[in-house]
Amino acid sequence: MFSLASFSPRVASCILAGVVTLQGQPTPSPDFEKLAFAPRHAICYRAPVPLQIDGRLSERAWTAAPWSDLFVDIDGTKRPPLATRVKMLWDDEFLYFGADLEEPHLWATLEARDSVIFQDNDFEVFIDPDGDTHAYFELEINALNTVWDLLLIQPYRDGGPAVHAWDIAGLRTAVDLRGTLNRPADRDEGWSVEIAIPWTMLAEAAPRRTRPRPGDQWRVNFSRVQWQLDVRDGRYAKRPDPKTGKPLPEDNWVWSPQGAINMHMPERWGIVQFADQPAGETATPFVEDRNERVKWALRRLYYRQRDYRAAHGRFAQDLSLLNVRDIQVEGLDFKPTVQVTDSLYELQAAGFDGATVHLRQDGRVWVTRAQPLRGAGAL
Numbered sequence: 001m002f003s004l005a006s007f008s009p010r011v012a013s014c015i016l017a018g019v020v021t022l023q024g025q026p027t028p029s030p031d032f033e034k035l036a037f038a039p040r041h042a043i044c045y046r047a048p049v050p051l052q053i054d055g056r057l058s059e060r061a062w063t064a065a066p067w068s069d070l071f072v073d074i075d076g077t078k079r080p081p082l083a084t085r086v087k088m089l090w091d092d093e094f095l096y097f098g099a100d101l102e103e104p105h106l107w108a109t110l111e112a113r114d115s116v117i118f119q120d121n122d123f124e125v126f127i128d129p130d131g132d133t134h135a136y137f138e139l140e141i142n143a144l145n146t147v148w149d150l151l152l153i154q155p156y157r158d159g160g161p162a163v164h165a166w167d168i169a170g171l172r173t174a175v176d177l178r179g180t181l182n183r184p185a186d187r188d189e190g191w192s193v194e195i196a197i198p199w200t201m202l203a204e205a206a207p208r209r210t211r212p213r214p215g216d217q218w219r220v221n222f223s224r225v226q227w228q229l230d231v232r233d234g235r236y237a238k239r240p241d242p243k244t245g246k247p248l249p250e251d252n253w254v255w256s257p258q259g260a261i262n263m264h265m266p267e268r269w270g271i272v273q274f275a276d277q278p279a280g281e282t283a284t285p286f287v288e289d290r291n292e293r294v295k296w297a298l299r300r301l302y303y304r305q306r307d308y309r310a311a312h313g314r315f316a317q318d319l320s321l322l323n324v325r326d327i328q329v330e331g332l333d334f335k336p337t338v339q340v341t342d343s344l345y346e347l348q349a350a351g352f353d354g355a356t357v358h359l360r361q362d363g364r365v366w367v368t369r370a371q372p373l374r375g376a377g378a379l
Contacts, residue, residue, distance in 0.1 A: 032259060032303060037296040040256040040270040041286050042068055044088040045279035047096060055145075055176030055194045057087065057098040064280035065089055065098075068255055071224060076257030084123075084224045084253055090274060092211070094172075094196040099123050099222065103190040105229055106181045107236045108143040114164055117141065117148040118250070123193050124223040126263060129206035131219045131295075133266040134364045136205065139168070140225075143191050145175045155264040158363045172196040184231040214276035217289060221269035222255040267299050267365070290331065291367055294351040297329050298336060298359040301347055305361070315345045315361065 047061045071084035082102040089096040101123060108120045117140035118124070128136035133155060140148040151166040173195050179188025199211035212218065227250045228239040238247035252261060256270030271292070275284035304322040309315050316322050317340045328334055336349035347359045351367065359365040
């Protein structure tokens with residue numbers, strides 16, 4: 001469950017005014033038993049000067065920044081036919097994203113802010129600053145530079161909801177089209193997206209309620225929605241399923257594979273580490289936080305608890321009922337415990353470097369560390 005007290009008054013008022021739940025029928029737990037925990041990771045370097053947001057990634061800071069790996073299909077099993085990649089930068093005011101999308105048919109229709117942008121081809125950003133899978137941000141943008149920004153209190157699987165009244169104050173976006181929009185008669189090259197998100201907004205859900213420090217790591221992912229199109233009467237139209245007449249399902253291509261057709265599993269997002277130096281100088285190594293592996297081990301138990309409750313009407317009070325012994329964490333003696341009531345539970349496991357990792361029934365995961373006694377010293 002979430003508490004309005006955990007948000008600033010501005011965000012709390014948005015929640016009360018604009019909560020919308022988009023979830024439909026309950027979805028089964030993804031089959032993660034055969035899925036390795038291997039999130040993609042990247043370094044976000046400093047922008048030496050503020051960027052001009054014009055959609056073109058030609059400034060020196062952008063050209064020095066490394067491209068991400070090419071996007072893959074959302075379940076990680078196929079290579080998309082069109083290339084998509086992204087860059088990241090940051091400074092004291094903004095977190096910047098730049099994306100390049102190969103596209104032979106530039107198409108977009110939605111012009112009103114907060115339209116359901118993924119009904120067009122789009123580019124999407126997902127950010128969970130503190131990595132607890134709750135209170136995370138989503139931003140979608142199409143080739144008309146129309147945006148949809150929303151706050152998720154928690155994933156839809158855990159009850160949502162989405163807060164559509166939440167807008168990113170000070171957001172700057174631009175697109176640059178390499179071709180002509182909505183003109184089927186020619187062949188286009190693609191489009192690029194440039195986004196600047198103020199830290200004043202992201203800090204709402206960030207550790208310490210502020211912009212990151214060098215070395216901090218945030219959970220982030222990117223998605224590209226791509227519809228199959230036909231040309232009818234000189235205009236683009238979504239390709240119908242010959243059996244139903246409804247549009248064929250959209251493709252979803254992502255930076256870090258989700259393992260299921262569902263972006264709202266923040267535990268599957270990639271990991272971005274912030275560096276203090278500009279891109280092009282000495283490369284900053286990525287430092288793995290091994291407690292992310294402990295979180296993933298507990299997440300597997302979370303999904304097993306969901307399935308157990310669906311089958312038995314209650315949560316398992318004995319982890320042996322969830323076959324806990326077949327879940328292992330390399331380099332750690334993984335021995336989780338659980339506390340259960342009729343409707344709640346909390347999993348705990350000792351992690352690395354003196355950490356304890358927690359995960360509860362609504363999916364929230366967090367890490368605590370024992371605090372040394374104040375004034376303790378030699379006698």
